[in-house]
């Protein structure tokens with residue numbers, strides 16, 4: 001039997017639970033933070049669970065970490081003592097490794113210490129056992145979730161946890177003159193899907209305004225055709241590689257095979273969006289990449305996603321479907337044209 005702390009975007013935990021229930025037999029689930037964090041108990045071993053998650057990653061599961069140990073919260077320095085003891089006992093697993101400490105907490109957790117205080121104490125123990133405390137690019141992460149009664153503690157690699165950010169909450173720095181928050185979605189997709197945007201030549205951005213995604217593609221060196229009846233941010237016109245078409249995307253035709261990248265963040269009815277993208281299919285080269293957000297307007301997101309993916313399946317191969325941290329009522333698809 002193994003236990004896992006699972007995290008989804010706020011309000012989407014029920015869908016992550018549903019995906020996990022379909023995938024794993026005999027699991028038990030209970031909520032830790034409403035709509036966001038829950039604990040899953042599985043009869044399978046750690047390796048079997050990780051293996052299944054790796055081969056069939058649930059769309060709404062943003063982060064998962066094993067519970068190697070549960071420590072009752074005392075609300076005093078004893079908690080730091082118990083965590084330190086646990087780190088000392090984990091010596092064999094962390095010795096000579098770069099280790100990050102991540103702490104998250106339920107809203108009314110009685111655990112009395114801040115992340116900084118917890119980290120300061122544990123970092124000293126890590127050094128004592130021959131590990132190197134780091135903030136970024138760790139080999140392994142010591143994850144702690146402070147619940148209402150217990151600390152749930154586990155060690156796993158960033159790949160196993162599906163993220164190297166605490167709870168999968170990826171943070172990007174705001175830039176001066178930032179055009180839209182939407183840019184973070186494409187930045188996150190680039191990281192999450194291991195896509196090297198700078199390797200594309202010519203991109204088509206459908207539903208481009210105000211222009212966060214277009215801006216990122218221009219920064220990565222692409223030629224960009226940005227389509228939107230709405231206005232783009234004026235700062236984008238300094239790029240001679242930008243073509244702006246102030247039109248509805250359904251009124252457009254391009255030379256076949258013009259683009260090797262399509263991005264689409266239209267925030268529109270999913271099925272209308274699918275039709276529109278499929279109508280533009282010829283404009284894409286074979287092997288072209290598409291990064292598309294799918295708005296979850298209906299009550300049954302899993303069914304909507306299934307329908308969208310199946311429709312796209314006539315033209316594209318699905319590489320990954322994921323609700324990213326910066327997605328709100330939507331998910332992001334990573335597709336490659338056949």
Ligand SMILES: C[S@@+](CC[C@H](N)C(=O)[O-])C[C@H]1O[C@@H](n2cnc3c(N)ncnc32)[C@H](O)[C@@H]1O
Nearest residue numbers: 180182207209210211212213228248249265266
């Ligand atoms: C969420 S915004 C896009 C934000 C953009 N990705 C960014 O980074 O700034 C959605 C945009 O899609 C545009 N849109 C919706 N339907 C469209 C269509 N049929 N053709 C072109 N643009 C469309 C809207 O005008 C709106 O500006």
